[in-house]
Amino acid sequence: MAHGLTCWKCGASLETLSLPLRRLDVCKACNSELHACRLCVEYDTRVAKHCREPTAEEQRDKAQANFCDHFKPKVGAYIPPNVAEVDASRAALEALFGKK
Numbered sequence: 863m864a865h866g867l868t869c870w871k872c873g874a875s876l877e878t879l880s881l882p883l884r885r886l887d888v889c890k891a892c893n894s895e896l897h898a899c900r901l902c903v904e905y906d907t908r909v910a911k912h913c914r915e916p917t918a919e920e921q922r923d924k925a926q927a928n929f930c931d932h933f934k935p936k937v938g939a940y941i942p943p944n945v946a947e948v949d950a951s952r953a954a955l956e957a958l959f960g961k962k
Contacts, residue, residue, distance in 0.1 A: 866937045870900040871925070873940040883935055885927050896935070899924035903936040 867876040874891035885897045899905045904915040911920045915932045 865935075867901075867935050868938070868940045869894060869896070870898070870939040873942065881935070883933075885929065894925065895927035897927045897930075897933060899928070899930070901935050901939045902930070902932075903934045904932060905936070905939075 865877070865881055867879070868874060869876060869889040869892060871894040872889060872892040874889055876889065876896070878890070879887055879896075883897050883901075887896045888894060889896060899912065899921050902913075904913050904918065905924065906912060906914050911918075912924060913920070918930055918932045921928045921930060
C-alpha cells in the first residue's frame with residue numbers, strides 16, 4: 863500500500879516501511895529516527911512547544927524517537943533547504959569582504 867511518506871531529514875522515500883511506524887524505525891538513507899516530532903502531522907514551529915496537540919507530553923528533542931501516543935506520520939514533512947538564498951547570501955558576503 864503506497865503511503866507517500868518521505869524522510870523528514872533527507873527526503874528519501876519510506877515506501878518500504880509499513881504503517882504504523884514503529885518507535886525505532888529509521889530512514890535507510892540517512893539513519894534518522896522516524897517516530898519523531900519532525901515527521902508528525904501535529905509538528906508546527908509556530909505554536910508553543912512545536913506541537914498542535916494540547917494534551918501531548920513535551921518532547922525536548924524533536925528529531926529523536928519518542929513514545930508519543932499522538933504521533934501520526936505526515937506526508938510532505940521533508941522541507942528541502944533553500945540553496946538559492948544561501949548562495950545569494952554567500953555571494954553578497956564575498957563581494958563585500960572578498961574571497962578567502
